[in-house]
Amino acid sequence: MNLEISNSQENLSANINITGSKSESNRLLILQALFPNLKISNLSNSDDTHYLQKALKSEGELIDIHHAGTAMRFLTAYFATLEGREVVLTGSKRMKERPVKLLVDALKTMGADISYEKNEGYPPIRIKGKKITAKTVSLEANISSQYISALMLVAPSLPNGLEINLQGEITSTPYIKMTLELLQRAGVRGVFEGNTIKIEPAKQLKDQSLAVESDWSSASYYYSLAAISESAELKLSTYRETSLQGDSCLSNIYKQFGVSTKFEDNHIILSKKPGTKPKHIKENLQNSPDIAQTIAVTCLALEVPCYLTGLHTLKIKETDRLEALKAEIEKFGSQVEITQDSLELFPKKDFEENVSVATYNDHRMAMAFAPLGLKVPFKIEDAEVVSKSYPGFWEDFEKLNFKLRKC
Ligand SMILES: O=C(O)C1=C[C@@H](OP(=O)(O)O)[C@@H](O)[C@H](O)C1
């Protein structure tokens, strides 16, 4: 489904209820599979979470997790430690290009039995679950934090727990801290100091229910809308002032665009101070890679030059997000320079019209570009991709008077 999208409204106002964080949900679901007395509320309704739930319930051999990166990585560790079970984990065409070798190697040094069905280092993988008694493991931490979270999540179910030694620079650190904090909230003992993570074994978890906070990466599109609008008052729920999600740094980053965040009860209110526009934006997003596309498009819409760094992980996400951003932003007439880990935007005044934005099977390409409809009408291709993390995205955008026409 392609959508023509436009909005001539200058003042935005709406109440939006955003689904639970997919990162928190997918961690808690793995923990719940290992310790069934754990209860979870406000689970994400994203495709990625549904595919993980389906995989955890499945009794068959072939498990397809489509585009869900966290599900792929978390399930690799989960099934490797599930004694007696044999599965083949596979996914979408792109998933078969997203590397899992570092995680598989780490699990193999712990005694796991995992083999590649096709290409070395990539899904599909065959996993024969075994009892794992290793106490320590080392792995490179600069490619994806998901490998580390995967090991941490299964660690309390191992008879000896696990000490994980991280080598090199650590990327996407808030996601590792989120995993540790959720484990601790569930009653598992663990520490993360320097380059070492230690998780103690647990026989049972506390009988309790953990509530997932709404998704901050999804909130980024409202920050972008507020920044691009003349004035805005957007109420988003349910959020907490102290979040486990690294993308909550949005509230600081968007101050530069005149967007303030007020925390009230269980929601946030975003307001735009009219007439605020930064001269230049410079951000290192190594800790929050998922909001890079949002910020780049906010800057495009406001014709603000920007220089974003810390982006090396973007090349192995749903698509190569650096190449995709360059190709799609340049359709509007601006210029983009990318390296292996940075993006620099040189905006041009006036937008090219009749642009059709390709989305590359990447939910964040569709959602990051959508707020640009406040400045120029354009087309978004395969708009249904949003369901990977935020199935209700377009319905929520219509609440803001966006005109969406299928074409
Ligand atoms: O652990 C998680 O929930 C995630 C970690 C990040 O991946 P990397 O660690 O690969 O950057 C992030 O981009 C992804 O959307 C979700």
Ligand SMILES: C=C(OP(=O)(O)O)C(=O)O
């Ligand atoms: C990178 C993402 O997800 P995953 O790696 O879990 O597919 C994302 O949601 O932006």
